[in-house]
Amino acid sequence: MEGPVTGIFDEGSQRFLIGIGRGAAGALLFGLPMLMTMELWQLGFYMQRERLLVLVLVNIPLLIALAHSVGFEKTYTLAQATRDALIAYGLGILMSALILTLFGDLKPSMPMSELTGKIAIQAVAASIGALLGRSQLAGQSSSDEDKEDNRGDGEGAVDDEISGSYGHELFLMSVGALFLNLNVAPTEEVILISYKMTAWHALFTIVASIAIMHAFVYAVSFKGSHELPANTPWWHVLVRFTLPGYVVAMAVSVFVLWLFGRLDDQAFSQMLMSSVVLSFPGAIGAAAARLIL
Secondary structure, three states: OOOOOOOOOOHHHHHHHHHHHHHHHHHHHHHHHHHOOHHHHHHHHHOOHHHHHHHHHHHHHHHHHHHHHHOOOOOOOHHHHHHHHHHHHHHHHHHHHHHHHHOOOOOOOOOHHHHHHHHHHHHHHHHHHHHHHHHHHOOHHHHHHHHHHHHHOHHHHHHHHHHOOHHHHHHHHHHHHHHHHHHHOOOOHHHHHHHHOOHHHHHHHHHHHHHHHHHHHHHOOOOOOOOOOOOOOHHHHHHHHHHHHHHHHHHHHHHHHHHOOOOOOOOHHHHHHHHHHHHHHHHHHHHHHHHHO
16 A cells, blocks of 8 residues: 555655655764763854864765765765765754754854854764664665665676775774764863873773774674685784774874864873773774674
8 A cells, every 4th residue: 555655756756755764863863962962062162163164074075975875865976975965964954953952052042153053063973873874774675775776787886896995994984983983072081081091001992992893893793794705814804904994093083182172282192192092982983884884
């Protein structure tokens, strides 16, 4: 029996509208931790506008590249990926504004700079969540359709080859690290932990981060983990994927800490400690992204 939507829209439109619904749900699901974090409300008020602009400008190409992998529909051109990215960003902005208003954190009496700052900083994670919503909230039939699209023609085959490239793997790691870091970096606990740690704590944290990241994808049989070809040395994957992935997570952690002003007026040793602390969840996010996406 045909549903009400089936009788109005063609199959392509139905799939796109379903993707929009999943995107809105993903924005809410993945963005809610940040939307309920007091430090982020404050950052939206006092964060340097130049750094906020950098975050927004970095998010746009990131969304475009991510939309190519997990957009609302299968994309084959830059224009299609850009369309999905802009839709995701719009959903992120809309859901952030609605939830912040619901919580009483946005009020008409606030200056426009504060209103836009709070929405802009929250919309980054929400927009990433909007795209991840398709990947995580899609049913089995949607996955089957994507696989069928991949096998359908030459264009799909090229897309699969690109998606499986080494650069694409590192990109997905950076997205996962950024997403989790955005949730953790604004909190005071990152700085507090870094002050409590000794050099030995930092060293063990680095080793633990790398070990957990490696186990997440290769040692534990999670969905999406990579199977190694026969006779592949154990160190090959560690050197080719895990260690570069940790470097990516560390770089993203430094960027986010700088973005939120956590490295300002700090000694180099303290900057390093803070980066090591934030790289712990960043590394887990990087590993998880390769499983999810």
